Amino acid sequence: MTKREGQGARKLSFGLVAFAAFAAVCALGFATLGVWQVERLAWKNDLVAAVEARSTAAPLDLNEADWGAIDPEVSEYQRVSVRGRFEGDDTLSQAVTVHGGGFWVMTPLALDDGRALLVNRGFVTAAERDAGIARPDDAVAVSGLLRASEPDGGFLRSNDPDAGRWYSRDVAEIGAASGIYNLAPFFVDADKTDESYPIGGLTVLTFSNNHLVYALTWFGLTLLSLFALYWLLRDRLRR
Template sequence: WPSVTEAADAYRHVRVAGRFRHESTTLVQAVTVLGGGFWVLTPLVADGFTVLVNRGFVPSDRRDPAGWRRPEGEVDVTGLLRLTEPGGAFLRSNATAEDRWYSRDVAAIASARGLSGIAPYFIDADASADDRLPVGGLTVVAFHNNHLVYALTWFTLAAMTLGAAIYVNVERQR
């Protein structure tokens, strides 16, 4: 695991086999293209280690696991390797004592759930052919590049400010 790095391994497509430990599932707050809700992180016990699997997204009003897919027995999981997100989200820290999670912090979740031999990453599972919750395959891989729009906006605002300053200065001199 020391050789796993963000530069070389983030978003690498991986496959792992094992058994889910559904009793240790953690819900992490999320906002996706489907709206607000939770990521469902379930430990998968593989051969010699445990890895957290982000099985997908559930809306806030469907957080009860009774209606979710719960694969039993040996399963194969394919998805994208993601590095831990320690500490929390923007302006929110994970509240482990209250079981409120805002980021996918592998070490903190493993500690809270009593997991050992945990991989220092998690896997975002691919979409399933089954249309039941949780909905996998929602990982954002390509982010919008709006830098030109931002630059034009700020240069336009700067030009408008300069124009307003010149106008006010000319009016003062009259």
């Protein structure tokens, strides 16, 4: 073998090793992503089952419940009922629903024992907002779903209480802006009662679940990477 042929063989060998290493790293990375998606699939299935169970269970009476024992993150979408009077000003948080763009109407509900919680009475359009939002004067019984506060903002924007612009339903921030400091650390999405505004009962209870498709995709790429690795090394494996 000439000197040039030897150098060419070494370059070929180096290139082969480099491509083989790349294929191996890709296979490992794709397999890891596939396993992660399988874990996400199990988590999403558990979430769907939990939400289904909570949202269809017998309602928790919030007038009798110890609010300090309620973890909103654990009990979110729990069916609840509560009685009280709507007091204070409405806070309008931007929303996009099946009815288009508009606002959630967040209103404090005062209980007889001095406690208060925010109730999302439902959705209104900008036109309905400008026309005036009706509110019951008497004591009311509200049924709906318990929801966790939304402190991280929404629509890629942060709340601006001074300007009255709300992009998420941040209970603590709404309470501070309204001068109400005995609010529950959660709020309630009220059920739909009739066809008038605000329109309740719009809580989204379905969650996209494409993790199985993603997992199969990553595992498919893993097999392709392993096949490429075998194809690169097949001659050496035969020898």
